[in-house]
Amino acid sequence: MPPQGSPERRRSKAPPPAAPLDFGPAPKQVSHQTHKTEPSMKHLFQTPLYQTRLSDTLNTDELAATCLSIAEDDEAGQQWCDENDFPGYTSYASLDDLAWRMPIFKDVARALDQHVASFADTLHFDLGDRPLKLDSLWINILPEGGIHTAHIHPHSVISGTTYVAMPEGTSAIKFEDPRLAMMMASPPRKANAPEAFQPFVYVKPSVGDVLLWESWLRHEVPMNMAEEDRISVSFNYGWAAA
Numbered sequence: 001m002p003p004q005g006s007p008e009r010r011r012s013k014a015p016p017p018a019a020p021l022d023f024g025p026a027p028k029q030v031s032h033q034t035h036k037t038e039p040s041m042k043h044l045f046q047t048p049l050y051q052t053r054l055s056d057t058l059n060t061d062e063l064a065a066t067c068l069s070i071a072e073d074d075e076a077g078q079q080w081c082d083e084n085d086f087p088g089y090t091s092y093a094s095l096d097d098l099a100w101r102m103p104i105f106k107d108v109a110r111a112l113d114q115h116v117a118s119f120a121d122t123l124h125f126d127l128g129d130r131p132l133k134l135d136s137l138w139i140n141i142l143p144e145g146g147i148h149t150a151h152i153h154p155h156s157v158i159s160g161t162t163y164v165a166m167p168e169g170t171s172a173i174k175f176e177d178p179r180l181a182m183m184m185a186s187p188p189r190k191a192n193a194p195e196a197f198q199p200f201v202y203v204k205p206s207v208g209d210v211l212l213w214e215s216w217l218r219h220e221v222p223m224n225m226a227e228e229d230r231i232s233v234s235f236n237y238g239w240a241a242a
């Protein structure tokens with residue numbers, strides 16, 4: 001007799017193979033395919049950019065000629081541009097009454113009022129009894145090689161530009177994702193990602209177009225590579241005084 005604990009004894013005491021457990025009928029396979037639904041997706045914190053024709057009746061050639069004529073006569077503006085190394089010309093620091101001086105700027109301002117009111121509706125602004133009001137309007141003449149570095153428009157609500165001369169090869173305007181400073185480890189976006197997911201968006205408007213955006217949105221005009229001047233008229237709207 002083999003001693004207890006020998007392999008033979010352990011083999012002889014081994015339990016018989018267990019019969020398969022009976023769990024009843026197999027549960028019906030749940031198909032995830034058949035219950036699949038698309039996840040809902042919200043797009044929060046939108047940054048709308050408004051683009052349209054400024055006016056059906058405005059003569060952009062006349063507006064361009066008026067801008068050039070003002071630039072030629074505005075010695076205070078020319079001096080300011082020289083002293084501040086501003087490329088080309090701007091009336092921003094010298095003339096605050098273009099809409100009063102020149103009837104065509106009055107037409108521009110009237111058209112802008114309508115577009116800004118429409119954009120404010122799109123933005124769901126609750127303005128109470130203080131509508132938005134044009135508080136500055138100025139000419140920009142950007143020569144070949146000139147740039148407008150990235151900036152915002154402080155103390156304003158809505159800003160924008162209408163385009164007066166956009167020669168072949170001139171620069172688009174570049175907008176920057178306002179959350180960029182917070183994107184510490186955010187991966188770059190694929191080159192073919194939709195525009196709404198891109199960190200920078202370039203927009204090249206046509207002559208006669210107007211663009212509107214909220215004044216906190218940073219933007220810049222990269223170098224004008226065209227030989228001819230790029231001419232635009234920019235503006236700010238703020239809350240009317242209470």
Ligand SMILES: [Fe+2]
Nearest residue numbers: 151153219234
């Ligand atoms: Fe600007």
